[in-house]
Amino acid sequence: MKCIGCGVEASIKEFRYLYNPRIDASVTLRQCAKCQAWLVVDEMKNEATRIMQAGEDPWGKSAGIENVTQAT
Amino acid sequence: MSTATQTNITNAESKEWWWVAERERSPRLDYLRKAVWKKGAIGGNYAPGIKVNLERAQLFTESWKENEHDPIMLRKAKALAHYLENKTIFITDQAQLVGYVGTLPNTLEWYPEGASIVNEEVYNEQSVIPEPEKESLELIAEINDYWSGQTAIDKLGRVLDPEDIVKFMSGVIGWGSPTSAYGYSGKDYEYILTGKRGFEDILDDIDANIEAVEKETKGMPGPDILPLYDKLLNWEAMQIILDAVIDYANRYARLAKIIAENFETDPKRRKELLQIAETCERIPAQAPRNLQESFQLDLFIQVIARAEAYEGAWPGRPDYYHGPFYDKDVNIDKRLTKDEALDLVGEFMIRAHEVGMFGPRWTREGLQGITGTWVWTLGGVNQDGTDACNDLTVAFLQAARLVRVSNPTFGFRWHPEVKDEVMRECFECLRHGLGYPSMRNDPVLVENTMYWYGHPIEEARTWVHQACMSPCPTTKHGFQPMRMASATANTVKMVEYALSDGYDRVVSMQMGPKTGDPRNFKDFEELFQAWVQQMEWLMKILVRTVNLGRVKDPEFFGRPFLSAISERSVESGLDAVSPEGERGNCWVTFFTWVENADSLAAVKKLVFDEKKYTMDQLMTALEANWEGYEEMRLDFVRNAPKWGNDDDYVDEIMVRCLREVARHGKEIKCPSGNNWPALPENVSGNIHYASLVGALPNGRRLGDALYDGGISPGPGLDKKGPTAVLKSCAKIDHVKDGRAFLLNQRMSPTQLNGDKGYTMWKSYMKSWADLGLDHVQFNMVDDTTLRSAQKDPEKYQELIVRVAGYSAHFVDISRKTQDNIIQRTVVGL
Numbered sequence: 087m088k089c090i091g092c093g094v095e096a097s098i099k100e101f102r103y104l105y106n107p108r109i110d111a112s113v114t115l116r117q118c119a120k121c122q123a124w125l126v127v128d129e130m131k132n133e134a135t136r137i138m139q140a141g142e143d144p145w146g147k148s149a150g151i152e153n154v155t156q157a158t
Numbered sequence: 159m160s161t162a163t164q165t166n167i168t169n170a171e172s173k174e175w176w177w178v179a180e181r182e183r184s185p186r187l188d189y190l191r192k193a194v195w196k197k198g199a200i201g202g203n204y205a206p207g208i209k210v211n212l213e214r215a216q217l218f219t220e221s222w223k224e225n226e227h228d229p230i231m232l233r234k235a236k237a238l239a240h241y242l243e244n245k246t247i248f249i250t251d252q253a254q255l256v257g258y259v260g261t262l263p264n265t266l267e268w269y270p271e272g273a274s275i276v277n278e279e280v281y282n283e284q285s286v287i288p289e290p291e292k293e294s295l296e297l298i299a300e301i302n303d304y305w306s307g308q309t310a311i312d313k314l315g316r317v318l319d320p321e322d323i324v325k326f327m328s329g330v331i332g333w334g335s336p337t338s339a340y341g342y343s344g345k346d347y348e349y350i351l352t353g354k355r356g357f358e359d360i361l362d363d364i365d366a367n368i369e370a371v372e373k374e375t376k377g378m379p380g381p382d383i384l385p386l387y388d389k390l391l392n393w394e395a396m397q398i399i400l401d402a403v404i405d406y407a408n409r410y411a412r413l414a415k416i417i418a419e420n421f422e423t424d425p426k427r428r429k430e431l432l433q434i435a436e437t438c439e440r441i442p443a444q445a446p447r448n449l450q451e452s453f454q455l456d457l458f459i460q461v462i463a464r465a466e467a468y469e470g471a472w473p474g475r476p477d478y479y480h481g482p483f484y485d486k487d488v489n490i491d492k493r494l495t496k497d498e499a500l501d502l503v504g505e506f507m508i509r510a511h512e513v514g515m516f517g518p519r520w521t522r523e524g525l526q527g528i529t530g531t532w533v534w535t536l537g538g539v540n541q542d543g544t545d546a547c548n549d550l551t552v553a554f555l556q557a558a559r560l561v562r563v564s565n566p567t568f569g570f571r572w573h574p575e576v577k578d579e580v581m582r583e584c585f586e587c588l589r590h591g592l593g594y595p596s597m598r599n600d601p602v603l604v605e606n607t608m609y610w611y612g613h614p615i616e617e618a619r620t621w622v623h624q625a626c627m628s629p630c631p632t633t634k635h636g637f638q639p640m641r642m643a644s645a646t647a648n649t650v651k652m653v654e655y656a657l658s659d660g661y662d663r664v665v666s667m668q669m670g671p672k673t674g675d676p677r678n679f680k681d682f683e684e685l686f687q688a689w690v691q692q693m694e695w696l697m698k699i700l701v702r703t704v705n706l707g708r709v710k711d712p713e714f715f716g717r718p719f720l721s722a723i724s725e726r727s728v729e730s731g732l733d734a735v736s737p738e739g740e741r742g743n744c745w746v747t748f749f750t751w752v753e754n755a756d757s758l759a760a761v762k763k764l765v766f767d768e769k770k771y772t773m774d775q776l777m778t779a780l781e782a783n784w785e786g787y788e789e790m791r792l793d794f795v796r797n798a799p800k801w802g803n804d805d806d807y808v809d810e811i812m813v814r815c816l817r818e819v820a821r822h823g824k825e826i827k828c829p830s831g832n833n834w835p836a837l838p839e840n841v842s843g844n845i846h847y848a849s850l851v852g853a854l855p856n857g858r859r860l861g862d863a864l865y866d867g868g869i870s871p872g873p874g875l876d877k878k879g880p881t882a883v884l885k886s887c888a889k890i891d892h893v894k895d896g897r898a899f900l901l902n903q904r905m906s907p908t909q910l911n912g913d914k915g916y917t918m919w920k921s922y923m924k925s926w927a928d929l930g931l932d933h934v935q936f937n938m939v940d941d942t943t944l945r946s947a948q949k950d951p952e953k954y955q956e957l958i959v960r961v962a963g964y965s966a967h968f969v970d971i972s973r974k975t976q977d978n979i980i981q982r983t984v985v986g987l
Contacts, residue, residue, distance in 0.1 A: 098785070099785055103783075103860070103861050104861060105848065105863060105974050106859070106862050107863055107974070107978045107980070107981040108873060109795050109857045109858050109862060109872065109874075109875075110792070110795045110796055111874075112792065114859075140949045141946060141949025142945070143945055143980070145981060147941050148904075148941050148980055148981055148982065148983065148984050149873075149876075149984070150904070150906075150983040150985055151909065151984055151986030
């Protein structure tokens, strides 16, 4: 997997796993060991899609009546 | 329409309730609210400027050294008296109530006699060391050196089973310390807060007891009189501390007079200061006569209890015990207007909010944003079963919306006779985003209290929240003086160990019993029986520890003040913590509970019923933390039934698990010989344990937050709507299957707007009550607000959320906790 922040490429296991609050989704947060960026990762594709910024919702809106979770 | 009203409407529409509160509360409450230093840890760390109080540690230790030959109760009483006599005191400008845990407004209390491991944390927590830092560190080191080996926990560690203590101290199976140094006590409010007596009356009773016993100890020798000598010493200790508290209150009286006579120029404030002086000259020596005196007595009791020990909860029923004084002052004597009374009510909440004690890191991580779970109990019934709600019930609910503290919060005891006016006040608090009151089903919980412990119905009806959830009577034989948080289990370890032959892969040690290599399990029953064995082991080890801690506490710690305000101690001469005379009210808090049912159901379905995977394949994936097995992981998440969807497949497993626990809860006994039911709830233990629990068949990885607690479905995993959640929960018998069951629900502030929203909520509550659930609590805040608060926390300092058994300011909790709350399903009604 390639870090979007610094460009380093490594096995996905080398990117420190942070968490996923929606276990029914494949989107997780991992941290690059080199540049410390928080990366939004698609675990099915083993691909970092973007750097996580404050206030973002990579898992989509909460499940329930205020829109169901959007697939990533 | 005035500009102010228009602005309020705009703020209300945008759910910025904190601006509405700021405009609507009195200038006094506004000042007092803003004068408070934030004491809750933010993401586990204290806010800048918060310092540990060294006066107590220094003065207490000084006296302790001087009285080394005294028995513990006497030694403790003298040390506390020395502290109260010499500690720094202050009166906040505009305050009408006085008394503070600590010395300066930015300080946290510290109890060096409690636990050496906590003392080490004080030394190493650089941000809380007062200036000058070098001298402070030298003093802390000196104090720590003295107490090393002789704290309550040190002494307990020498008598506990070595294997038990190693496993307990690993931090992965339990939470808390088995000592009243770091626990929380119920109170005998029927003795001390009903307006019948002050401390001088108790002193008279103790004098009479001493006189009667001394006749015996000077009489015919024999075995019967031997225990009396210790009782005499205990009574002496109670006398010392009661006198010390009366003197402490008089210090405030003198200070108030000094300020009034020499410094205060505002005539109105001068009059208030003289009123404080008069109050403190009377309270706590004599019984209260009015609302201010009644609140002041309560506050002194709470402050002094926290001078004695780290009280991690605040069991209270303020509307019930202070209600008669409110009625007298506002309705009968008309001594106070409603607004003046509201100022007192709001200030009482703020005084509780400002309390801070230095907590070990596991506390700060498990209770993010607060210093303890102050869940005050409102409503309910009188001992004769009639509605106990009164005007003060309403006043507290109104004051809560004005002062907007995250702590204390309320638990409201609902029953069928509660008036609509009161229910509407509860709803308005929720609509204003406070996350409280939690709603409790009073008839169910009264029956539950009687079922598990045999409390008589009149006593069961007095119940208060002992911490966030568990009812506890406030009576002579019913109140529980020592609840140790260490009877708290990280219960997801039950299924984790059932799948690992009792081995904990996170801390790399054999923890639970060897229940077999799961790869060899042939059917679900083998797995389930392994789970039962792990469950029994976990409950036993924690309860063994706690039971011993309890019976040793009078010897290792001592509670002279708690004893002095408890009728059975004043009568018997025993430390209040002694199990003698207590009926028993223990429970095991079950953190991280629902994952057990979801995980067992997933294995049953996909491995044993559908045979889609083998146990070997599952175990390989779990041991790899699901790395490289994402498709399989999603299969276990999405295609195995999850709790909260009214699906009997998993719901029956949940109930079966609970009934095994209930069975075992009657086999293990407390020091009073009574039961140990389970109580599923979480505080923020789901975050604290996230990195201490491995991958599970419900689809989580090591590091993921666990579910948010109690019997709440996993975030986003309840797909069938709120009725399905209630129906799942209703399959549990809320009387016999456990002590109580926490349920978090998140609702839409948009949908629940106005009168229509109230009607919908009431309808939901009727379903909840009809189905016999005992608890529910609500978040009413939308995604947009929460995400905005993550982006610009400075603009959302006053945003409050319900975490689990408590509320916190959203910006004070960790990012992981925030995301966990956001992902809770928003149920539509």
